[in-house]
Amino acid sequence: MKHIWKRIVSVAMAGAMGIMAMGLTACSDTVILDMENPVITVMLPTFQTVSADEEGPVVEEIERYVAEKMGVPNLEFELKWAANSNYGEKVTAAMGAGNWPHVMLITERTSTIIQNSRAGNFWDLTDELKATTTDENGETVYKYPNLAETDDMINHNISVDGRIYGLYRAREIGRAGVTVRDDWIDNLHAKGALSFGSDHINDITLDEFEEMLYAFKDDDPDGDGQNNTYGMVVAGADYIAGPLNNLVVWNGAPNAWGYSEEEGKILPDYMFPEYEEMITRMRKWKADGVINRDMDTFSSTNWDNPFLQSQAGAIIDVADRARRVANNIKDLNPNAVVDVFGFARKSADQEPVTLPTTGYSGYFVLPVASLPTEAHRDFMLKVMDILNDTYVSDLLNYGIVGTAYEEVKNADGSTDIKVDPPTAHYAIIENPDGTKSAIKSTDQARVNEYNDLNQFGMGYVTSEITTYYSTQVAKTVNDVYQTNKLYKLPNYAEAYISPTYSRHSTQLDAIMSSATTKYISGAIDLDAWYAERDRWLDQGGQKVIDEMNEFYEADTDKVTAESIRKDNHKVQFEEGVMQWLTPEEAAEFQREADLGPEAAAETEAPAEEVLEGAAETVEDAAAAADAKAQAEKPSMN
Amino acid sequence: MAKTQKAALSAQDKAAAKAKTWTKLKRDKWMYLLLLPGTLYFIIFKIIPMWGVLIAFKDYFAGVSFLKAPWIGFDNFIDFFSDVSFWQLLRNTLIISLMNLIFFFPLPIILALLLNEIRVQWYKKALQTLVYVPHFVSMVVVTSITFMLLKTPAMESATGGIITELARKLTGNPDVNILANGPAIYWILLLQSIWKETGWGTIIFLAAIAGVDVEQYEAAIVDGASRFQQLIYITFPAIMGTIVTMFILRMGSVLDTGFEQIILMQNAINREYSETFDTYVYQYGRVEGNYGYSTAVGLFKSIISIICIQTANRAAKKAGQTGLF
Secondary structure, eight states, X not given: OHHHHXXXXXXXXXXXXXXXXXXXXXXXXXXXXXXXXXXXXXXXXXXXXXXXXXXXXXXXXXXHHHHHHHTOSOXXXXXXXXEGGGXXXXXXXXXXXXXXXXXXXXXXXXXXXXXXXXXXXXXXXXTTTTOEEEOTTSOEEESSTTGGGOOHHHHHHTOBTTBOOSXXXXXXXXXXXXXXXXHHHHHHHHHTSSSSOGGGGGGOBHHHHHHHHHHHHHSOTTOSSSOOOEEEOOOOGGGTHHHHHHHHHHTTOOSSEEEETTTTEEEEGGGSHHHHHHHHHHHHHHHTTSBOTTGGGOOGGGTHHHHHTTSEEEEEEETXXXXXXXXXXXXXOTTXXXXXXXXXXXXXXXXXXXXXXXXXXXXXXXXXXXXXXXXXXXXXXXXXXXXXXXXXXXXXXXXXXXXXXXXXXXXXXXEEEEEESTTOOEEEEEOTTSOEEEEEOOOHHHHHHHTTGXXXXXXXXXXXXXXXXXXXXXXXXXXHHHHHHTTBOOOTTTTXXXXXXXXXXHHHHHHHHHHHHHHHHTSSOHHHHHHHHHHHIIIIIHHHHHHHHHHHHHOTTOOOHHHHHHHHHHHHHHTTOOTTOOHHHHHHHHHHHHHOHHHHHHTTTTHHHHHHHHHTTHHHHHHHHHHHHHHHHHHHO | OHHHHHHHOOHHHHHHHHHHHHHHHHHTHHHHHHHHHHHHHIIIIIIGGGGGGGGGGBOOOBTBOTTTSOBOTTHHHHHHHTOTXXXXXXXXXXXXXXXXXXXXXXXXXXXXXXXXXXXXXXXXXXXXXXXXXXXXXXXXXHHHHHHHHHOOOSSTTSOOOHHHHHHHHHHOOTTOOGGGOXXXXXXXXXXXXXHHHHHHHHHHHHHHHHTSOHHHHHHHHHTTOOHHHHIIIIIHHHHHHHHHHHHHHHHHTTTOOOSHHHHHHOOTTXXXXXXXXXHHIIIIIIISOOHHHHHHHHHHHHHHHHHHHHHHHHHHHHTTOOOOO
């Protein structure tokens, strides 16, 4: 009998040990990259219910292409998908368990990420991105030609203590935009209730914007004789930042953080009088019913609904919202015309200001644990470089290209796109303006083969193919992006991570977004708002300001009013928009352009001499620039 | 008595006792075998992971080895207690928890007593089933229903949720927005819990009531006790033990406010009133990866829970009730 007892115990103990052993091995799954026969694990967020299978044709084609360029016989990607909703938590957990993939996307710059960057757990890529090497012809070329295309401002945005630890995923910078009901504007203009028509919205001022919102509410824009419309949908509380930040920036306040001349330091936007002025204006809009009454608790998930139901006439958010809204409103109201514009100006004689995005959505880090040597790092960087080839980025975004497509009308009125051959995912169509668009197969089995793969794209090199949209407004959205970029106002403190802020951001942000929402909705007055702002300072805000200013002082590449003006004016010059340039600026840009960028960089030291030499021609250049501006003007409208 | 017995044991007796234990073990071996999986479960999943508590005393972040992280003593605790949010978190946690204890805890008992008084069996059974239903409704759905009831209309000409409309009529204020009223969140959370869990909470009390000796009622009827007197003098004292047990258990989770419900109802306006230890630790500890800090908070909560359970247990014993242990 005794031995049975023993046996039971030993079996049970063995089982327990087994479970524990399994637990322990699960703890550390880090595999050092084998460069001869690479299997690259990648951690990515998913948005769809079915994400692309790594054995699927699109991933296999990418693997084949990368393997060939890397000169290895076989290369595999192992995609570790994690749901986007708790992706940040998954990243932290993976690092906590010492479970390092070879490439990992970081979506939030949490304190853990910062600590890991400082501790040297991610490769420092600052000196690698634009590293050069000598090719077989003895010429100096970029080691990673695609990675060299990365933008300095965005690299600065993702830096930690001035060092770059990742490869960002590029996103549209000039993405902000106002979606409006164009037909309403024209109706009101025709009635004489509005002083301008729909052709004026690209040149609108804040006062005109306000006039429009009031007309949307008071003057029956849909012409049904009922008082059933209002001006603009604003989502409150946690979501107030969207519309509010655009409005305050248009009004002259900074984008989140800006430099205050009086204080001589950088401060958050709510410390500026222009901010106060704008929220007071919004308070009036709210009281007059121009903004939705349920603003305080209106969630951004329902943002489109009042617009789609023809209750509200404007939404300030991202410009591409117009594309979706235009698509969806067709079924509900075939007469609705949706348009989009980028900004309103404080006054007609002032240069516009627009709210840019940070320019990126997360970045890829290369963990040292799984890529222990510089050879590993360089290997991985080369792979990431190849992934930026337009051939791969097209595969990631659209799948495999077919030769032809046809539209098939279904019995229920919907249209299906069939691509030939049936194993392909999209076909290319030529647009009237010569550009190319991808028209995607609607076969779900095909879509599933590249679903979510776009999460692996970085987009440093622009593909000639764009997604095909059938609406006119989709084209306007691209114009808005381009125009917005000319007048962007960067956040002075984007790159800095204040320890106090990363610690208390939820609480601190809640104080101000709650106070501002309450002030706009009329629940508290300006004095109470000031009191809340003081509370913000007390609860850590003052410390945040101090810390941010320490970073700002120490930054050798800091954002200043001068640097913003120079950057924007340079882009304006390149795009031929001369309206806001001084003749001197125009001349300097012209001279730089004549010399070519490399030459300009080389002659940086003796620049003064050149300047003096160029001084005589400044006036000539200015005249030329003016003439160019005149010539370009019509195309701007 | 146990003490004196032990003291009286001589070495010989001890040896005898040992042999006796062994025979007992042998005799009940199948019982012990049955006990084994449960014991293993507690050892593997509850006792062994306890060493992880050490993290609370280390400067650890996800990405360094747990063993290599430096010891920092009570820094995480000091950090937590000196946190500007600490008092706010404590206040919210206690208010939400105590409101639950005062208003919600008695309700299942009352409902169970009421249900017990129903004499028509099919009606009683039907009602009982009905009151269980909300327990099976997901919290997400409960939240959506709440939002629908409390919705403020976008325009003056539109209508909102039924409760908001009522409040608008009663107060004459067209801008009523209950969801944008900070402290109202306490009541909303309480009412949600009551609606969802009261019925389910009756189960244990109904079971206790079912166990009351029928003869006692018969004797009371002979003595001429009314239905109400039977309830007060027989049923209620009979289930008092269960009530006390439930109360002591409830005291153990006085700092647990639940997480899902609050996260779902939270917005920037009510965050000042709805942020509790659980939600804060989720955000700062788990999402941001400050495991040491969140372990320290967890440890603090466990210590408070033990104190609460012990206190409640002693108080119950003093009051003449049988405690939990």
